[in-house]
Amino acid sequence: DGGITQSPKYLFRKEGQNVTLSCEQNLNHDAMYWYRQDPGQGLRLIYYSQIVNDFQKGDIAEGYSVSREKKESFPLTVTSAQKNPTAFYLCASSKTRGSEQFFGPGTRLTVL
Amino acid sequence: AQRVTQPEKLLSVFKGAPVELKCNYSYSGSPELFWYVQYSRQRLQLLLRHISRESIKGFTADLNKGETSFHLKKPFAQEEDSAMYYCALSPNAGGTSYGKLTFGQGTILTVHP
Numbered sequence: 001d002g003g004i005t006q007s008p009k010y011l012f013r014k015e016g017q018n019v020t021l022s023c024e025q026n027l028n029h030d031a032m033y034w035y036r037q038d039p040g041q042g043l044r045l046i047y048y049s050q051i052v053n054d055f056q057k058g059d060i061a062e063g064y065s066v067s068r069e070k071k072e073s074f075p076l077t078v079t080s081a082q083k084n085p086t087a088f089y090l091c092a093s094s095k096t097r098g099s100e101q102f103f104g105p106g107t108r109l110t111v112l
Numbered sequence: 113a114q115r116v117t118q119p120e121k122l123l124s125v126f127k128g129a130p131v132e133l134k135c136n137y138s139y140s141g142s143p144e145l146f147w148y149v150q151y152s153r154q155r156l157q158l159l160l161r162h163i164s165r166e167s168i169k170g171f172t173a174d175l176n177k178g179e180t181s182f183h184l185k186k187p188f189a190q191e192e193d194s195a196m197y198y199c200a201l202s203p204n205a206g207g208t209s210y211g212k213l214t215f216g217q218g219t220i221l222t223v224h225p
Contacts, residue, residue, distance in 0.1 A: 035215075042216050042217040043156075043213075043215040045214070058212070094211065097210055097211030098144070098205055098211040099211075103157065104155065105155055
C-alpha cells in the first residue's frame with residue numbers, strides 16, 4: 001500500500017491543545033486532500049490543495065488549518081477552536097484534480 | 113450545493129444473490145460519480161467511476177441523470193465483496209470545484225456464505 005503515509009496512527013491530546021497530523025506522499029501528485037470520517041456521516045472534506053502553496057477550504061474547515069509548502073507534504077492542524085475534534089482523519093492525493101484519489105491509512109485523534 | 117445520499121446503512125445478501133447499493137445525488141450541473149470501497153483493514157480505494165464505464169470485480173454502475181442516481185450492481189455477490197461502500201460526486205470539469213468530492217454516508221455490505 002505505500003505512497004501515502006499518515007502519522008501517527010493514534011493520537012491523544014488534551015482539550016485546548018493544538019495538534020498537527022502528518023500526511024506525506026511520494027506519488028508526485030499535485031493535489032492533496034484532508035477528510036474527516038465520523039460514524040454514520042461518511043467522509044467530509046476539510047481542506048484541499050491543488051498545487052504547492054495553494055489550498056482551499058472544504059465543507060468543514062472551521063477549527064482547522066493547513067499548509068502546502070512542499071508538493072509531498074500536506075499537514076493538518078486541529079486547533080483548539082475545533083469544537084468536536086475527536087474523529088478519524090483521512091488524507092488523500094490525486095495526480096491532478098479530478099483524477100482518482102488515493103487514500104492514506106488514517107489517523108484517529110482522541111481529545112480528552 | 114451538491115449532496116449524495118445512500119439510503120441503506122446496512123445491506124445483507126447471501127452469496128450468489130444479486131446486490132444493488134443505492135446512491136442518489138443532487139447537483140445542478142453534470143457531475144462525475146464514483147464508487148469507493150473499503151475492505152476490512154484496508155485503505156479506502158476507488159472501485160469505479162462512471163466516465164470510464166468499466167466493470168470492476170463484476171460491479172457496474174450506470175449514471176441515470178433523470179433519476180439522479182448512480183446505483184452499484186453486481187449480479188452474483190461473493191463473500192469477498194463484504195465491505196463499506198461509498199458513493200461520491202465531483203462537480204464537472206471546468207469548474208473551480210472540479211475534483212472536490214462529496215461523499216455519501218456509506219453502506220456496509222455483508223455477503224453471507
